[in-house]
Amino acid sequence: MSTAITPSETIWRDRSSGVLFIALMAFAVFELAKWAPIQALSISPLVLGIVCGMLYGNLMRGSMPVQWGVGVNFTARRLLRIAVALYGLNISIQQIIEVGLPGIVVSLGVAIGVLAAGTWLGVRWLKLDRDLAMLTAAGSAICGAAAVLAFESTLRSAPHKSAVAVATVVLFGTISMFLYPLLYGVGWLPFDGTALGIFLGGSIHEVAQVVAAASNIDPETTEVATIVKMTRVALLVPLLLVIGLWLQRRDAAVSGQKAKLPVPWFAIWFLIFALVNSSGFVPENILDTLRLIDIFLLTMAMTALGVETRFAQMKAAGPRVLALAAILFVILFGLTSLLVMWVS
Numbered sequence: 295m296s297t298a299i300t301p302s303e304t305i306w307r308d309r310s311s312g313v314l315f316i317a318l319m320a321f322a323v324f325e326l327a328k329w330a331p332i333q334a335l336s337i338s339p340l341v342l343g344i345v346c347g348m349l350y351g352n353l354m355r356g357s358m359p360v361q362w363g364v365g366v367n368f369t370a371r372r373l374l375r376i377a378v379a380l381y382g383l384n385i386s387i388q389q390i391i392e393v394g395l396p397g398i399v400v401s402l403g404v405a406i407g408v409l410a411a412g413t414w415l416g417v418r419w420l421k422l423d424r425d426l427a428m429l430t431a432a433g434s435a436i437c438g439a440a441a442v443l444a445f446e447s448t449l450r451s452a453p454h455k456s457a458v459a460v461a462t463v464v465l466f467g468t469i470s471m472f473l474y475p476l477l478y479g480v481g482w483l484p485f486d487g488t489a490l491g492i493f494l495g496g497s498i499h500e501v502a503q504v505v506a507a508a509s510n511i512d513p514e515t516t517e518v519a520t521i522v523k524m525t526r527v528a529l530l531v532p533l534l535l536v537i538g539l540w541l542q543r544r545d546a547a548v549s550g551q552k553a554k555l556p557v558p559w560f561a562i563w564f565l566i567f568a569l570v571n572s573s574g575f576v577p578e579n580i581l582d583t584l585r586l587i588d589i590f591l592l593t594m595a596m597t598a599l600g601v602e603t604r605f606a607q608m609k610a611a612g613p614r615v616l617a618l619a620a621i622l623f624v625i626l627f628g629l630t631s632l633l634v635m636w637v638s
Contacts (some may be wrong), residue, residue, distance in 0.1 A: 301468035312365015313373070313594075314596065315358065316601070319346065320594040328522060338502045340439045342462050343593040346456060347600020355601070358491040370453060370598035375560035377591035378444045382503075382567030383584055384543065385524045385570060393492075393521040398494045401525040404626065405635045408435035412622050420614045425451035430538075430615060434622040437527040438463045438500035447560065448534055449539075453602040460596070468490035468497030470623070473509040474498070484631075489638045491518025496526070504546035534561040 321337075323346050326332065327339040351356075390398065412431025416422040422430075432445040439460045446456040474494060477483045485493050491508060494515065498504045501523050508519035570576060 308359075308361040309365040309368050311359070312357040312362035312367075313369055314365075315362055316366060316369045316594050316598045319343075319350070319597050320590060322346075322352070323593055323597060324590065335468070337464075338439070338500060339589060339593040340596045341460065341500075341572060342458055343596035344439070344600040344603075346533065348457060348603050348605070349599040349600075351601035351603060352605050360600075366598045366601050369594050370602055371447070373591060373598075374443055374595035375447055377588055377595050378440065379563035380567055380584065380588035380591065381440055381527070382564035383571045383581055383588065385528050385568045385573040387569070389521045390525050390528060390573060393518060393525060396488075396634075397492050397495070397518070397522040397525055398628065399637050400492050400527060400633045401522055404496045405435050405529045405628055406525055407629050408622055409533065411625055412618060415621060416614075416618045420618055422614055422618065423455070425449045425554025426455045426458065426615060427618065430462055430532075430618050431622060433459045433463040434466070434619065434626055435526075436530055436533065438467060438503070438553055439525070439596065440592065441530060443592070443599075444530055444534060444561065446599075448537055453599050454604060456599055457603040458615050463499045464622040465553065466618075466619055467503045469627055470498045470626075471503040471507045471512070475507050478511065485634060485638075487514065488518050489634050490514040492522050492637070493630055493634045495519035496633065497626045498523070501527070530564045531561045 296298050299356025320343060323343045324339050326346070327337065327342050332342065409428075409431045413424070413428045414433060416430060417424050420427070428449065429445055429451065432441040433439065435441070441465065442456050442459045445451075446453075447452065474483065474497070478485075483493070485492065490511065491514070494508050495504055495518065498507055500517075504519050504523040507517060508516040571581060591626070
Protein backbone atom coordinates (compact mmCIF):
# COMPACT_ATOMS: atom_id res chain seq x y z
CA MET A 295 0.00 0.00 0.00
CA SER A 296 1.59 3.26 -1.14
CA THR A 297 1.72 6.35 1.04
CA ALA A 298 0.79 9.68 -0.49
CA ILE A 299 3.45 12.37 -0.46
CA THR A 300 2.35 15.44 1.47
CA PRO A 301 2.86 18.99 0.08
CA SER A 302 5.39 19.74 2.85
CA GLU A 303 7.42 16.64 1.87
CA THR A 304 7.33 17.74 -1.77
CA ILE A 305 8.59 21.23 -0.88
CA TRP A 306 11.35 19.77 1.31
CA ARG A 307 12.41 17.39 -1.48
CA ASP A 308 12.47 20.14 -4.10
CA ARG A 309 14.36 22.49 -1.78
CA SER A 310 16.94 19.81 -0.97
CA SER A 311 17.37 18.98 -4.65
CA GLY A 312 17.86 22.65 -5.52
CA VAL A 313 20.40 23.18 -2.73
CA LEU A 314 22.31 20.02 -3.73
CA PHE A 315 22.34 21.14 -7.36
CA ILE A 316 23.82 24.53 -6.39
CA ALA A 317 26.34 22.80 -4.10
CA LEU A 318 27.56 20.66 -7.01
CA MET A 319 27.87 23.76 -9.18
CA ALA A 320 29.78 25.54 -6.42
CA PHE A 321 32.16 22.56 -6.10
CA ALA A 322 32.85 22.78 -9.85
CA VAL A 323 33.46 26.53 -9.43
CA PHE A 324 35.92 25.83 -6.60
CA GLU A 325 37.88 23.50 -8.86
CA LEU A 326 37.80 26.00 -11.72
CA ALA A 327 39.12 28.72 -9.39
CA LYS A 328 42.28 26.62 -8.89
CA TRP A 329 43.12 26.93 -12.60
CA ALA A 330 46.39 28.85 -12.93
CA PRO A 331 45.14 31.64 -15.29
CA ILE A 332 42.24 32.40 -12.93
CA GLN A 333 44.51 32.38 -9.88
CA ALA A 334 46.87 34.75 -11.69
CA LEU A 335 43.99 37.23 -12.01
CA SER A 336 43.06 36.77 -8.31
CA ILE A 337 39.45 35.99 -9.23
CA SER A 338 37.78 34.61 -6.10
CA PRO A 339 35.36 31.63 -6.17
CA LEU A 340 32.59 34.07 -5.15
CA VAL A 341 32.94 36.13 -8.32
CA LEU A 342 33.44 33.03 -10.47
CA GLY A 343 30.31 31.53 -8.90
CA ILE A 344 28.01 34.37 -9.93
CA VAL A 345 29.45 34.37 -13.47
CA CYS A 346 28.95 30.62 -13.89
CA GLY A 347 25.51 30.84 -12.31
CA MET A 348 24.46 33.61 -14.69
CA LEU A 349 25.72 31.68 -17.71
CA TYR A 350 23.77 28.62 -16.61
CA GLY A 351 20.65 30.59 -15.66
CA ASN A 352 20.48 32.37 -19.00
CA LEU A 353 21.77 29.75 -21.43
CA MET A 354 20.82 26.41 -19.85
CA ARG A 355 18.05 27.12 -17.34
CA GLY A 356 15.69 24.73 -19.11
CA SER A 357 17.86 21.79 -18.03
CA MET A 358 17.00 22.32 -14.34
CA PRO A 359 13.55 21.20 -13.11
CA VAL A 360 11.52 24.31 -12.32
CA GLN A 361 10.55 22.83 -8.94
CA TRP A 362 14.15 23.10 -7.79
CA GLY A 363 13.84 26.88 -7.92
CA VAL A 364 12.69 26.89 -4.27
CA GLY A 365 16.06 25.40 -3.29
CA VAL A 366 17.96 27.90 -5.43
CA ASN A 367 16.07 30.74 -3.78
CA PHE A 368 16.71 29.24 -0.32
CA THR A 369 20.45 29.20 -1.06
CA ALA A 370 20.47 32.77 -2.36
CA ARG A 371 18.55 34.07 0.68
CA ARG A 372 18.65 31.93 3.85
CA LEU A 373 21.97 30.16 3.34
CA LEU A 374 23.46 33.51 2.36
CA ARG A 375 22.79 34.94 5.84
CA ILE A 376 24.58 32.02 7.50
CA ALA A 377 27.58 32.47 5.19
CA VAL A 378 27.82 36.21 5.83
CA ALA A 379 27.67 35.59 9.59
CA LEU A 380 30.51 33.05 9.41
CA TYR A 381 32.60 35.58 7.46
CA GLY A 382 33.27 37.20 10.82
CA LEU A 383 35.81 34.43 11.47
CA ASN A 384 38.15 36.24 9.07
CA ILE A 385 38.68 39.28 11.30
CA SER A 386 39.93 39.81 14.85
CA ILE A 387 40.09 42.67 17.31
CA GLN A 388 43.85 42.16 17.55
CA GLN A 389 44.26 42.89 13.83
CA ILE A 390 42.34 46.15 14.10
CA ILE A 391 44.39 47.24 17.13
CA GLU A 392 47.62 46.29 15.36
CA VAL A 393 47.05 48.68 12.46
CA GLY A 394 46.35 51.49 14.93
CA LEU A 395 44.31 54.67 14.77
CA PRO A 396 45.45 55.71 11.23
CA GLY A 397 44.08 52.52 9.70
CA ILE A 398 40.81 52.79 11.63
CA VAL A 399 40.31 56.44 10.62
CA VAL A 400 40.95 55.69 6.93
CA SER A 401 38.66 52.62 6.99
CA LEU A 402 35.87 54.53 8.71
CA GLY A 403 36.18 57.54 6.41
CA VAL A 404 36.22 55.44 3.25
CA ALA A 405 33.32 53.18 4.26
CA ILE A 406 30.98 55.98 5.35
CA GLY A 407 32.06 58.51 2.71
CA VAL A 408 31.84 56.20 -0.31
CA LEU A 409 28.58 54.56 0.83
CA ALA A 410 26.90 57.93 1.42
CA ALA A 411 28.27 59.53 -1.75
CA GLY A 412 27.39 56.53 -3.91
CA THR A 413 23.83 56.31 -2.62
CA TRP A 414 23.23 60.06 -3.01
CA LEU A 415 24.83 60.32 -6.46
CA GLY A 416 23.08 57.19 -7.70
CA VAL A 417 19.60 58.23 -6.60
CA ARG A 418 19.67 62.01 -7.00
CA TRP A 419 22.01 62.54 -9.94
CA LEU A 420 21.94 59.33 -11.98
CA LYS A 421 18.26 58.58 -11.12
CA LEU A 422 18.98 54.98 -10.18
CA ASP A 423 16.81 52.74 -8.05
CA ARG A 424 17.73 53.22 -4.35
CA ASP A 425 18.62 49.56 -3.80
CA LEU A 426 20.80 49.40 -6.91
CA ALA A 427 22.65 52.59 -5.95
CA MET A 428 23.20 51.38 -2.39
CA LEU A 429 24.38 47.90 -3.43
CA THR A 430 26.87 49.38 -5.90
CA ALA A 431 28.12 51.83 -3.28
CA ALA A 432 28.42 49.09 -0.62
CA GLY A 433 30.54 46.92 -2.91
CA SER A 434 32.99 49.79 -3.41
CA ALA A 435 32.89 51.13 0.16
CA ILE A 436 33.25 48.02 2.29
CA CYS A 437 34.28 44.58 1.06
CA GLY A 438 33.20 43.91 -2.49
CA ALA A 439 30.91 40.98 -3.23
CA ALA A 440 30.44 40.02 0.45
CA ALA A 441 29.13 43.52 1.24
CA VAL A 442 26.77 43.39 -1.74
CA LEU A 443 25.38 40.09 -0.47
CA ALA A 444 24.96 41.41 3.07
CA PHE A 445 23.17 44.56 1.92
CA GLU A 446 21.04 42.57 -0.53
CA SER A 447 19.82 40.45 2.35
CA THR A 448 18.95 43.51 4.46
CA LEU A 449 17.34 45.48 1.62
CA ARG A 450 15.60 42.36 0.21
CA SER A 451 16.34 43.60 -3.29
CA ALA A 452 15.95 41.69 -6.57
CA PRO A 453 18.76 39.25 -7.53
CA HIS A 454 19.70 41.06 -10.74
CA LYS A 455 20.54 44.22 -8.78
CA SER A 456 23.11 42.34 -6.72
CA ALA A 457 24.53 40.77 -9.87
CA VAL A 458 24.98 44.19 -11.47
CA ALA A 459 26.65 45.55 -8.33
CA VAL A 460 29.02 42.56 -8.12
CA ALA A 461 29.94 43.07 -11.79
CA THR A 462 31.11 46.61 -11.00
CA VAL A 463 33.21 45.28 -8.10
CA VAL A 464 34.88 42.80 -10.46
CA LEU A 465 35.60 45.43 -13.11
CA PHE A 466 36.92 48.31 -11.03
CA GLY A 467 38.47 46.15 -8.32
CA THR A 468 40.49 44.36 -11.00
CA ILE A 469 41.55 47.68 -12.54
CA SER A 470 42.76 48.99 -9.18
CA MET A 471 44.52 45.70 -8.41
CA PHE A 472 46.75 46.09 -11.48
CA LEU A 473 46.85 49.89 -11.67
CA TYR A 474 47.98 50.87 -8.16
CA PRO A 475 51.16 48.73 -8.01
CA LEU A 476 51.99 50.08 -11.47
CA LEU A 477 51.52 53.70 -10.31
CA TYR A 478 53.69 52.96 -7.28
CA GLY A 479 56.39 51.43 -9.48
CA VAL A 480 56.68 54.55 -11.66
CA GLY A 481 56.60 56.85 -8.63
CA TRP A 482 53.12 58.30 -9.14
CA LEU A 483 51.80 57.22 -5.73
CA PRO A 484 53.15 59.49 -2.95
CA PHE A 485 53.12 56.72 -0.33
CA ASP A 486 55.57 54.19 1.02
CA GLY A 487 55.77 51.58 3.77
CA THR A 488 52.83 51.64 6.20
CA ALA A 489 51.13 54.53 4.39
CA LEU A 490 51.12 52.56 1.13
CA GLY A 491 49.60 49.54 2.87
CA ILE A 492 46.86 51.71 4.37
CA PHE A 493 46.15 53.22 0.94
CA LEU A 494 45.85 49.82 -0.77
CA GLY A 495 43.70 48.38 2.01
CA GLY A 496 41.47 51.44 1.98
CA SER A 497 40.98 51.83 -1.77
CA ILE A 498 40.67 48.36 -3.34
CA HIS A 499 37.34 46.54 -3.43
CA GLU A 500 37.88 42.82 -2.64
CA VAL A 501 40.08 41.22 0.03
CA ALA A 502 41.70 38.96 -2.58
CA GLN A 503 42.38 41.96 -4.80
CA VAL A 504 44.04 43.81 -1.92
CA VAL A 505 46.33 40.87 -1.18
CA ALA A 506 47.20 40.45 -4.87
CA ALA A 507 48.05 44.13 -5.32
CA ALA A 508 50.09 44.46 -2.12
CA SER A 509 51.99 41.21 -2.65
CA ASN A 510 53.52 42.79 -5.76
CA ILE A 511 55.33 45.22 -3.44
CA ASP A 512 56.56 43.58 -0.21
CA PRO A 513 55.36 41.44 2.76
CA GLU A 514 55.12 44.40 5.18
CA THR A 515 52.85 46.33 2.82
CA THR A 516 50.75 43.19 2.29
CA GLU A 517 50.24 42.71 6.04
CA VAL A 518 49.20 46.34 6.66
CA ALA A 519 46.94 46.42 3.57
CA THR A 520 45.18 43.19 4.59
CA ILE A 521 44.55 44.39 8.15
CA VAL A 522 43.14 47.72 6.94
CA LYS A 523 40.91 45.88 4.49
CA MET A 524 39.61 43.58 7.23
CA THR A 525 38.94 46.67 9.36
CA ARG A 526 36.67 47.88 6.54
CA VAL A 527 34.99 44.46 6.60
CA ALA A 528 34.34 44.85 10.35
CA LEU A 529 32.39 48.05 9.65
CA LEU A 530 29.79 45.96 7.85
CA VAL A 531 27.93 45.30 11.12
CA PRO A 532 27.39 48.88 12.39
CA LEU A 533 26.56 50.10 8.88
CA LEU A 534 23.93 47.38 8.42
CA LEU A 535 22.39 48.30 11.79
CA VAL A 536 22.23 51.96 10.74
CA ILE A 537 20.63 50.95 7.43
CA GLY A 538 18.10 48.84 9.34
CA LEU A 539 17.18 51.80 11.54
CA TRP A 540 16.86 54.03 8.47
CA LEU A 541 14.55 51.51 6.79
CA GLN A 542 12.40 51.40 9.94
CA ARG A 543 11.96 55.17 9.97
CA ARG A 544 11.27 55.30 6.24
CA ASP A 545 8.58 52.60 6.47
CA ALA A 546 7.04 54.34 9.47
CA ALA A 547 6.89 57.63 7.56
CA VAL A 548 5.19 55.96 4.58
CA SER A 549 2.66 53.93 6.55
CA GLY A 550 2.11 56.35 9.42
CA GLN A 551 2.60 53.48 11.86
CA LYS A 552 5.56 52.45 13.98
CA ALA A 553 7.45 49.82 12.01
CA LYS A 554 9.40 46.95 13.51
CA LEU A 555 13.16 47.45 13.41
CA PRO A 556 14.52 45.03 10.77
CA VAL A 557 17.53 43.88 12.81
CA PRO A 558 19.99 41.99 10.54
CA TRP A 559 20.66 39.12 12.95
CA PHE A 560 23.24 37.64 10.63
CA ALA A 561 25.27 40.84 11.16
CA ILE A 562 25.10 40.33 14.94
CA TRP A 563 26.38 36.79 14.47
CA PHE A 564 29.09 38.19 12.21
CA LEU A 565 30.32 40.21 15.20
CA ILE A 566 30.01 37.21 17.54
CA PHE A 567 32.13 35.07 15.21
CA ALA A 568 34.71 37.88 15.00
CA LEU A 569 34.92 37.83 18.80
CA VAL A 570 35.27 34.04 18.73
CA ASN A 571 38.14 34.43 16.27
CA SER A 572 39.71 37.04 18.58
CA SER A 573 39.42 34.92 21.72
CA GLY A 574 42.15 32.43 20.83
CA PHE A 575 40.14 29.60 22.40
CA VAL A 576 39.38 27.85 19.11
CA PRO A 577 42.33 25.95 17.56
CA GLU A 578 43.63 27.52 14.34
CA ASN A 579 43.13 24.34 12.29
CA ILE A 580 39.42 24.33 13.20
CA LEU A 581 39.11 28.02 12.30
CA ASP A 582 40.79 27.37 8.94
CA THR A 583 38.28 24.59 8.23
CA LEU A 584 35.34 26.82 9.17
CA ARG A 585 36.68 29.62 6.95
CA LEU A 586 36.96 27.21 4.01
CA ILE A 587 33.39 26.00 4.61
CA ASP A 588 32.25 29.62 4.74
CA ILE A 589 33.89 30.48 1.41
CA PHE A 590 32.12 27.47 -0.08
CA LEU A 591 28.75 28.60 1.35
CA LEU A 592 29.32 32.13 0.00
CA THR A 593 30.18 30.62 -3.38
CA MET A 594 26.94 28.65 -3.28
CA ALA A 595 24.98 31.83 -2.50
CA MET A 596 26.66 33.74 -5.32
CA THR A 597 26.06 30.87 -7.75
CA ALA A 598 22.38 30.72 -6.80
CA LEU A 599 22.15 34.49 -7.20
CA GLY A 600 23.60 34.14 -10.69
CA VAL A 601 21.13 31.41 -11.64
CA GLU A 602 18.25 33.72 -10.65
CA THR A 603 19.64 36.66 -12.66
CA ARG A 604 18.64 37.39 -16.24
CA PHE A 605 20.78 39.29 -18.72
CA ALA A 606 17.75 41.33 -19.77
CA GLN A 607 17.37 42.62 -16.21
CA MET A 608 21.03 43.65 -16.12
CA LYS A 609 20.73 45.33 -19.50
CA ALA A 610 17.74 47.31 -18.21
CA ALA A 611 19.99 48.86 -15.56
CA GLY A 612 21.81 50.60 -18.41
CA PRO A 613 25.11 52.46 -18.42
CA ARG A 614 24.17 54.57 -15.40
CA VAL A 615 25.30 51.84 -12.98
CA LEU A 616 28.63 51.64 -14.76
CA ALA A 617 28.90 55.42 -14.55
CA LEU A 618 28.23 55.32 -10.80
CA ALA A 619 30.86 52.62 -10.28
CA ALA A 620 33.38 54.64 -12.30
CA ILE A 621 32.68 57.75 -10.22
CA LEU A 622 33.05 55.75 -7.02
CA PHE A 623 36.37 54.39 -8.29
CA VAL A 624 37.63 57.97 -8.61
CA ILE A 625 36.17 58.92 -5.21
CA LEU A 626 37.80 55.87 -3.60
CA PHE A 627 41.19 56.87 -4.98
CA GLY A 628 40.88 60.54 -4.06
CA LEU A 629 39.27 60.14 -0.63
CA THR A 630 41.67 57.39 0.47
CA SER A 631 44.68 59.43 -0.70
CA LEU A 632 43.53 62.49 1.25
CA LEU A 633 42.83 60.48 4.39
CA VAL A 634 46.18 58.68 4.25
CA MET A 635 48.03 61.99 3.83
CA TRP A 636 46.07 63.42 6.75
CA VAL A 637 46.71 60.54 9.18
CA SER A 638 50.35 60.29 8.12
